[in-house]
Amino acid sequence: MTLYMHPVSTASRPVRLFIAEKKIPIAEKVVDLMTGEHYKDEYTAINPSRMVPTLVDGDFRLTESAAILRFLASEAKAPEYPSDNRKRAKVDEALDWFNTQFYRDFAYGLLYPQVFPNHKRPTDEHQTGTIKWGLDKAKVWFAVLDKDIIGSQQYVTGDQISIADYFGACIATAGELIGCTYEGFPNVQRWLGNVKKLPSWPTINEVMYGFASSMKGKDFVNL
Amino acid sequence: MTLYMHPVSTASRPVRLFIAEKKIPIAEKVVDLMTGEHYKDEYTAINPSRMVPTLVDGDFRLTESAAILRFLASEAKAPEYPSDNRKRAKVDEALDWFNTQFYRDFAYGLLYPQVFPNHKRPTDEHQTGTIKWGLDKAKVWFAVLDKDIIGSQQYVTGDQISIADYFGACIATAGELIGCTYEGFPNVQRWLGNVKKLPSWPTINEVMYGFASSMKGKDFVNL
Known part of the structure; x- marks a missing residue:
């Protein structure tokens, strides 16, 4: 199996983290988002949505970070994605909660327009x-x-880590790019x-932290 | 079990449709989004994110439309959510694909700002x-x-309907609100x-089509 990814990508980091923690034998191939490699024919043939990550195993191709986490955890029968229907449903709920409103408003609404040129809006008033x-x-x-999801718990679905923590923590820490x-939010x-x-965590997120360092001192709107 | 929902809500429709098709015995309770009932204490105690739908069975509470579909289909061992890991992963991928970029840009980016007052942006330039x-x-x-997901297939993951079709079709048809x-896109x-x-389909979507009819003749930007 091969994971097409970029080390700075918010969606790639949780998958790489899970693979590293679980020592799953998967090769990695960098798709250089910075030079637009994801828009070239070679990669769009693999993922027409032009996004990373994509997991490839022969004819089997799987996109969508949360779907890849679910698949890898199911294959490994990992406790991070319980097999009991109700417990699994709570992990699915948390994954989807992060993947919808939270990802949209925090990353696509606040971070990315400030950090990535192709997310910047065309006029000042629209951008602001x-x-x-x-x-x-x-x-x-x-x-x-x-207050409501974590509260006094250690993790988002209770006191055991799940793939929803891998996923959510990688989106939340993308905020470190803008300080x-x-x-x-204790x-x-x-x-x-x-x-x-x-x-x-440190190895997988090293490039992201390097990118964050390179932007230190810039004036960003943040939480 | 009780499903808290609103008949016009894009996220409620696929869950109600699946429940109706599979004849799952679940009571319904309308949360009147139009009068802001989802912001009142009684409902925020059930769902702090103030969204519909929520499935409640005693202490078990489940939010997030796609997570509820996965759960109900798993409980029913429905072929719409296969148990084989690779087949299930492809349904998860399609659910997540609809739930992320597609939902964000089409519904939250194009439809909702034109249809719902609380999604309208505060200045003309920002709105446009x-x-x-x-x-x-x-x-x-x-x-x-x-081109790439459906192509010559009957449904998004092949020639069998899955919960991803329920989910995706309800988001896509929300576009009928703006004509x-x-x-x-044949x-x-x-x-x-x-x-x-x-x-x-007709019964579940009757209220949505009524809402669409009430806005006919208005000048919307659409596909």
């Missing part, structure tokens, strides 16, 4: 409005995550601390 | 820019859906025709 809209909504989701410290801070204890 | 951004991206996703006919039209053959 987009960022304010994303910020207002992101604050609502962080408050729900902090988010998650002040005012349970989120504690939860991220828990996920960051995974032994592979 | 948002709609153009949503339209441009939505066209890309419809092209991928038409989308999906011209130029495979999407054919696929929607297939899903609309489900016997419960």
Whole structure:
């Protein structure tokens, strides 16, 4: 099996982290988003949506980060994706919660327009409005995550880590690109601390942190 | 079990449709989004994210439309969510594909800002820019859906209907609110025709079509 990915990609990081932690034998191939390699014919033949990651095993091709996590965890019969229907449903719920409103408003609404040129809106008023809209909504989701989802738990679905923590923590920590410290969300801070204890966290996120360092001192709107 | 829902909600419709088709004994409770009932204490205690649908069975509470579909189909051992890992992964991939970029750009980027007052952007330039951004991206996703995902197949993951078709068709048909006919996407039209053959389609979508009729003649930007 081969994972097509980029080390800075928010969607690639949780999959790479899970593979590293579980020591699953999967080769990696970098798709250089910075030079637009994902728009070239070779890659669009693999993933017409032009996104990373994609898992390839012969004729079997699987896109969508959360779907890849579900698949790999199912294959490994990992406790991070329980087989009991109700427990599994709570992990699916958390994965989908992160993948919808949270990802949209926090990453696509607040972070990406400030960090990636192709996400920047064409006029100042549109750009400023987009960022304010994303910020207002992101604050609502962080408050729900902090108070209602995590609360006094160690992880999002209880006191055991699941693939939803892998996924959600990688989206939340993308905020470090614009200097988010998650002040005012103490349970989120504690939860991220828990996920960051995974032994592979530093290696997998090294390039992302390098990218974040390169932007230090820039004036970003953040939480 | 009780499903808290609203009949016009894009996320409620696929769950109600699946329940109706599979004749699963679940009571329904309307949460009146139009009067802001989802922001009141009684409902936020059930779903702090203030969204519908939510499935409740005693202490077990499940939010997120796609997670509820996965759960109900798993409980029913329905062929619409295969138990084979690779086949299931392809359904998960399609569910997540619809739930992420497609839902974001088409519904939250193009439809909702034109239809719902609380999604309208505060200035004209921001509103116009948002709609153009949503339209441009939505066209890309419809092209991928038409050519690469559906192609010559009857349904999104092959020639058998899956819960991803329930989910995706309900998001795509939300476009009828702004007069989308999906011209130029013949495979999407054919696929929607297939899903609309489900016997419960007219009943479940009656209120949505009533809402669409009430807005006929308005000048919307659409596909």
